[in-house]
Amino acid sequence: MRTIFFIPLALFLFFAGLAGYMLTQEKDQTVASAMIDKSLPEFNLEPAYDGLPGASRRDFIGGEPKLLNVWASWCLPCIAEAPQLETLKERGVEIIGIAIRDKPEDVANFLARHGNPYTRIGADDISALQIEIGAAGVPETFVIDGDGNIRYQHIGDIRENDVPKLLQILEDVR
Amino acid sequence: MIAEVGLAALWLATALAILQLVAGVLGLKTSDARMAAFSTYARQAAVVQAFLAVLSFGLLLWAFAITDLSIKLVATNSHSMKPLIYKLTGTWGNHEGSMLLWVAVLALSGGLLAGLERRLQERTMSATLAVQGFVALGFYAFLLLSSNPFERLPIPAFEGSGLNPLLQDIGLAIHPPTLYVGYVGLSVAFSLAMGALTTKQVTPDFAKVMRPWVLFAWVFLTLGITAGSYWAYYELGWGGWWFWDPVENASLMPWLAATALLHSVSVLAARDALRTWTIMLGVLAFSMSMLGTFLVRSGVLTSVHAFAVDPERGTFILVLLGLYIGGSLAIFAVRASSIAEGKRFSATSREGALVFNNVMLSAILAIVLLGTLYPLLTEAFDVRVSVGPPYFNPAGAIFAVPMFLVMAVGPLLRWKNDKPARIKVELVLIASILIGAVVLIAVLGDYSVLAVLGLALSVALGAAAFLPLRGRKIGRTPLSTWGMIMAHLGVAVSLFGMASESAFTQERLAAVAPGTTEEIAGWTVTLDSVDPVAGPNWTAIEARLSASRNGGEAISLTPQARNFWAPSQATSESALITRWDGQLYAVIGDTAGIDAEGNQRWQLRIWWKPFVTFIWYGGLLISLGGILAIIGRVRVDLRRRRAVQLGNERRADQAALEETASPPKAEPEPV
Numbered sequence: 001m002r003t004i005f006f007i008p009l010a011l012f013l014f015f016a017g018l019a020g021y022m023l024t025q026e027k028d029q030t031v032a033s034a035m036i037d038k039s040l041p042e043f044n045l046e047p048a049y050d051g052l053p054g055a056s057r058r059d060f061i062g063g064e065p066k067l068l069n070v071w072a073s074w075c076l077p078c079i080a081e082a083p084q085l086e087t088l089k090e091r092g093v094e095i096i097g098i099a100i101r102d103k104p105e106d107v108a109n110f111l112a113r114h115g116n117p118y119t120r121i122g123a124d125d126i127s128a129l130q131i132e133i134g135a136a137g138v139p140e141t142f143v144i145d146g147d148g149n150i151r152y153q154h155i156g157d158i159r160e161n162d163v164p165k166l167l168q169i170l171e172d173v174r
Numbered sequence: 175m176i177a178e179v180g181l182a183a184l185w186l187a188t189a190l191a192i193l194q195l196v197a198g199v200l201g202l203k204t205s206d207a208r209m210a211a212f213s214t215y216a217r218q219a220a221v222v223q224a225f226l227a228v229l230s231f232g233l234l235l236w237a238f239a240i241t242d243l244s245i246k247l248v249a250t251n252s253h254s255m256k257p258l259i260y261k262l263t264g265t266w267g268n269h270e271g272s273m274l275l276w277v278a279v280l281a282l283s284g285g286l287l288a289g290l291e292r293r294l295q296e297r298t299m300s301a302t303l304a305v306q307g308f309v310a311l312g313f314y315a316f317l318l319l320s321s322n323p324f325e326r327l328p329i330p331a332f333e334g335s336g337l338n339p340l341l342q343d344i345g346l347a348i349h350p351p352t353l354y355v356g357y358v359g360l361s362v363a364f365s366l367a368m369g370a371l372t373t374k375q376v377t378p379d380f381a382k383v384m385r386p387w388v389l390f391a392w393v394f395l396t397l398g399i400t401a402g403s404y405w406a407y408y409e410l411g412w413g414g415w416w417f418w419d420p421v422e423n424a425s426l427m428p429w430l431a432a433t434a435l436l437h438s439v440s441v442l443a444a445r446d447a448l449r450t451w452t453i454m455l456g457v458l459a460f461s462m463s464m465l466g467t468f469l470v471r472s473g474v475l476t477s478v479h480a481f482a483v484d485p486e487r488g489t490f491i492l493v494l495l496g497l498y499i500g501g502s503l504a505i506f507a508v509r510a511s512s513i514a515e516g517k518r519f520s521a522t523s524r525e526g527a528l529v530f531n532n533v534m535l536s537a538i539l540a541i542v543l544l545g546t547l548y549p550l551l552t553e554a555f556d557v558r559v560s561v562g563p564p565y566f567n568p569a570g571a572i573f574a575v576p577m578f579l580v581m582a583v584g585p586l587l588r589w590k591n592d593k594p595a596r597i598k599v600e601l602v603l604i605a606s607i608l609i610g611a612v613v614l615i616a617v618l619g620d621y622s623v624l625a626v627l628g629l630a631l632s633v634a635l636g637a638a639a640f641l642p643l644r645g646r647k648i649g650r651t652p653l654s655t656w657g658m659i660m661a662h663l664g665v666a667v668s669l670f671g672m673a674s675e676s677a678f679t680q681e682r683l684a685a686v687a688p689g690t691t692e693e694i695a696g697w698t699v700t701l702d703s704v705d706p707v708a709g710p711n712w713t714a715i716e717a718r719l720s721a722s723r724n725g726g727e728a729i730s731l732t733p734q735a736r737n738f739w740a741p742s743q744a745t746s747e748s749a750l751i752t753r754w755d756g757q758l759y760a761v762i763g764d765t766a767g768i769d770a771e772g773n774q775r776w777q778l779r780i781w782w783k784p785f786v787t788f789i790w791y792g793g794l795l796i797s798l799g800g801i802l803a804i805i806g807r808v809r810v811d812l813r814r815r816r817a818v819q820l821g822n823e824r825r826a827d828q829a830a831l832e833e834t835a836s837p838p839k840a841e842p843e844p845v
Contacts, residue, residue: 005510008454009503012461015547016496022550023472023488 033134033142033153040068040148041132045122048097049104051111055096055122060144065151065173067093067166068142069118070130072100073110075138081157085117088163093170097121100130100138141166145173177245177324180233183226184274184324187281188314190223191307194284198304202297202372213296216303217288223310224285231265231278234323238265241334247271247323249331255710256334263347266354269471269487270323275351277313279358284310287362287387293811294366294383295375302369309361312494320490345405353398353425357463359391360428363435367456368502376453376513381443382811384456386804388439391459392432393800399425400793411746411761413781415675415789418566423546424466427539431459434535437528445589447516447525451532457506461499462539468495469546520591527584534577541569571624578631581665582638585658600641608634621677628673635666653806661799668792674785682780685766687773695782696724697758699731704762704776712738714747717762717776721751733762756784 044056060066069085071078085095097118099107107121124130133142133150143152143166151173154162194216201213234247238261243249251268252261266272284306291299317323363384370380402425407415416422435455441448472488519525545561552559582604586597594601611630615621621629639662642655680695691700702718714736720728733749751758763777 002511005450006507008457009500009507012499012503016492016500018547018550018554019468019472019492020489022554023492025554 032155033150035132035134035150036153038150040144040150041129043122043129043132045098045124045129048099048102048121048123049107049111051108051116052118052121055098055120057148059096059120060148061146063146064094065143065145065170067095067170068098068133068144069095069139070098070100070124070133070135070141071139073102073106075100077157078110078139079114081139081159082114082117084158084160084163086115088158088166089117091167093167094119098124098129100124100127143169143173176233176237176242177326180230180237181322181324183230183233184277184314184318187223187226187230187277188311188318190219190226191310191314194219194223194307195304195311198300198302198307201300202304210296213300213303216300216307220281220284220288220303220306222285224281224283227278227281231274234271234274235262235265237324238262238271243332243334244326244330246325246327249327249334251334253334257710259344259347263344266351270317270321272350272354273313273317273321274323276354276358277310277317279355280310280313280361283358283362283387284365287365291383293379294369295373298369298373298375298380300369301372302365305368305372306362306365309365309498312497316487316490316494320487343405343409345401345409349398349401349405352394352401356391356393356395356398356432357428357466359387359394360432360459360463362387363391363456364460364498364502367453368505371453371505371509371513374509374512376442376449378443378446381439381452382807384452385436385439385443386807388432388436388459389800389804389807392429392436393797393804395425395429395432396793396797396800399429400790400797403793404790408748408750408759409745411748413681413748413759413761413779413783415786418545418562420546421466421470423542424462424469427542427546428459428462428466430535430539430542431455431462434532434539435459437535438532441525441528442516445517445519445525447519448529448532449513449516450510453506453510453513455532457499457502458539461495462543464491464495464499467491519589522587522594523592524584524587524589527580527587530580531577531584534573534580537573538570538577541573542566545569567624571627575627575631578635578665578669581662582635585642585662600638600644603641604634604638607637619677625673625677628669629677632666632670632673635669636663639663639666653809654803655806657799657801657803657806659799660802661796664792664795664797664799666792667788667795668790671785671788671790671792675783675789678784679786680782684778685775686778687769687771687775689773692778692780694758694780695784697780697782698722698725699758699760699780700728701776701778704774707734709736712736715762717760717778719749719760719778721758721760723753731758731760733760735762735764752787756782757786758782 040057040060042057045054047054060068067088071081089095095117097120099121102123102125104123111118122129130138134153135142136155139157141154141158142150143154145151152166152169154166158166197212197215197219200209201216203209237245237248238252239258241248241252241254241261243254247268247270251271252264256264264271266275284303287306288303294302366380366384366387370376370384402422403415406417406422407413435452435458438448438452438455442452468488468491471491545565548561549559583597583601586600588596608630611633612626615626615629639659642659643651646655682692682694684690684692686692686701688701688703691698693699699719699721702720704715704717707714707716714734716732716734719731719733721731722728729751731749731751734747736745736747738745746761746763749760759781761779763779766775766777769775
């Protein structure tokens with residue numbers, strides 16, 4: 001037996017180990033916002049429907065930290081996270097919604113069907129604010145502190161086990 | 175009914191694969207006379223299994239043809255409104271169907287090997303069939319346990335949910351199955367290599383049995399890569415013909431290994447040298463095709479070809495990979511030193527040149543492999559990188575350039591030992607063409623080093639390809655030599671196309687309103703109109719362009735930006751005008767605002783690509799060379815077989831004559 005003939009086997013085992021390890025790793029395909037720990041940009045959005053006022057940067061300044069929820073009535077995961085937003089609201093969290101590329105009647109319809117956890121909803125018809133704060137899709141939820149700074153970004157729908165984490169972060173950034 | 179028969183056939187084929195494996199292993203012990211029968215069982219199991227697996231695939235094909243929506247696979251991948259040809263190609267346009275195609279081809283080639291091949295020692299054949307059965311078994315298990323193509327829906331679907339529109343193209347009808355046949359051909363070479371290694375029968379005879387399979391696989395891989403490259407070129411609408419995408423690399427790597435194997439198996443057949451190296455390449459070539467399957471199906475790497483990605487299936491393939499490749503490399507490690515290295519030769523000989531070529535091909539393979547897997551390695555440390563042309567092109571060229579130089583000279587050398595002085599004239603000729611071309615191109619224009627080298631090398635290689643004919647009678651040159659000449663010429667032609675495309679391509683990107691004219695490389699292209707059009711399952715905006723060359727007659731071009739429904743997806747249909755000296759390539763993009771007069775403007779992208787078609791003509795020539803070599807080799811084999819048979823008959827006649835001449839011997843009394 002010559003050692004040189006074991007080299008291919010060794011190389012292969014290294015590859016197989018690496019590939020096996022990578023298969024077990026969850027693939028993170030999300031893009032984190034570059035705006036985290038920066039101040040919210042200036043904005044002033046029209047109401048998304050008749051029931052609630054629109055949203056602006058001013059609404060985040062002062063008082064408790066708030067959640068900024070980027071969503072849309074046409075988005076299926078947004079239906080999935082509606083109960084969790086409801087829970088957060090019951091725990092006293094103020095949630096300001098940004099409706100992306102939506103129509104007033106659809107927004108009203110969605111809220112009637114899946115509940116309304118929001119205090120304000122701004123209409124972002126051309127995804128301008130969405131892009132400015134670095135949200136790649138809907139839904140995404142940002143924690144904004146009392147000084148109007150973006151402190152945390154949650155990508156995707158909020159699951160039940162995300163709720164305590166979000167509450168903790170809201171507490172921490174106080 | 176169709177689905178159940180297909181599934182039953184698949185299960186039966188699996189049972190036969192087990193029989194083939196067990197009988198093959200038992201047949202290895204031919205010292206026991208009764209055991210010899212097992213080898214026959216293994217052969218028969220392989221033949222019947224081939225029939226069953228092909229039947230199973232045929233039935234799935236039928237289910238797709240009639241759009242049987244009670245079968246889950248058909249419902250998820252087909253649509254009743256689709257043209258028949260795309261219904262059929264849809265059979266293998268998905269994970270399950272393509273795996274079934276794979277096992278059908280695997281079983282078919284196993285059956286052919288078992289049914290037709292009689293030159294190998296029966297022990298080696300037994301071992302080969304056992305390995306083949308083992309490989310097939312893994313894929314059957316994969317199909318039946320994790321990706322059953324015949325699964326029924328509890329309630330038949332009302333309508334199918336389509337096929338990826340990018341794949342709704344005639345390129346799909348050719349490209350993947352061609353590659354699959356190539357991959358599977360390599361699996362036969364792998365089984366043969368492992369069989370010969372097990373029985374330590376790595377001989378020229380074994381090489382002669384292996385060679386047609388390697389050639390066959392290599393021809394199909396070449397065609398598959400050529401077709402795939404052209405498909406990506408006109409279908410993706412990016413104007414490029416090779417992107418160094420992981421999945422493209424996955425098809426290139428087995429080709430590189432097969433090319434090396436092809437040359438080393440020839441050395442083994444002709445000179446009984448390079449034994450361990452040939453076995454190693456046999457394992458490597460199949461490993462690369464398995465690795466390709468793994469990378470494509472598991473989704474561990476990010477690729478534009480992200481189809482049927484599923485980590486669970488990835489795990490399954492990784493386990494198969496570990497069994498086949500890990501197992502064979504372990505056997506190789508233990509056994510390789512027991513095969514003597516074979517005959518010696520000097521560095522300046524045909525073998526010497528082939529070894530050099532082999533080492534260079536392997537180095538290029540290592541470069542591509544490293545570049546493909548590097549992102550996987552860095553991602554393990556949470557760093558995301560993307561490896562592209564700036565790495566692959568120069569790193570590959572470092573080894574490709576010397577390889578091409580030796581390739582020009584190698585076929586002129588004699589076996590075993592030769593003196594460069596003998597081929598002085600040819601050497602001077604090749605060198606002067608090369609230097610002349612470099613100087614001429616460098617004077618004519620300002621091009622990149624690689625492009626200049628590529629152009630000059632292609633000219634020199636093209637001329638050198640014909641030099642082996644010198645001193646031969648054209649009519650008496652063996653067909654396999656013609657094959658080599660064609661294939662080497664094909665490499666030169668392809669290289670010329672690549673270098674020309676990269677050196678001389680002109681591009682124009684403009685936002686234009688209907689009525690505007692753009693100029694590019696002597697072509698005048700006018701946007702006449704942009705209109706909506708509709709197809710059977712898509713709508714599109716179609717640009718009408720008229721292009722005329724140097725004021726000649728106007729030719730109409732209609733690139734489209736298509737929107738498919740079911741599933742909804744946007745694609746870009748490029749429009750091409752092919753001339754002998756290049757292609758005009760046009761793509762229509764999105765709207766681009768409104769011009770001063772209030773007309774709608776569109777993004778229009780036009781390329782003039784001189785001699786770009788030579789890339790694929792070269793690929794076809796290379797395959798043609800391979801086909802000629804197969805025909806030549808098989809013909810010689812058949813003639814030899816016939817001669818041996820005639821000799822045997824003559825000897826038998828002689829013996830019979832002698833027997834009648836001498837008094838008959840007394841028969842022994844039966845007990």
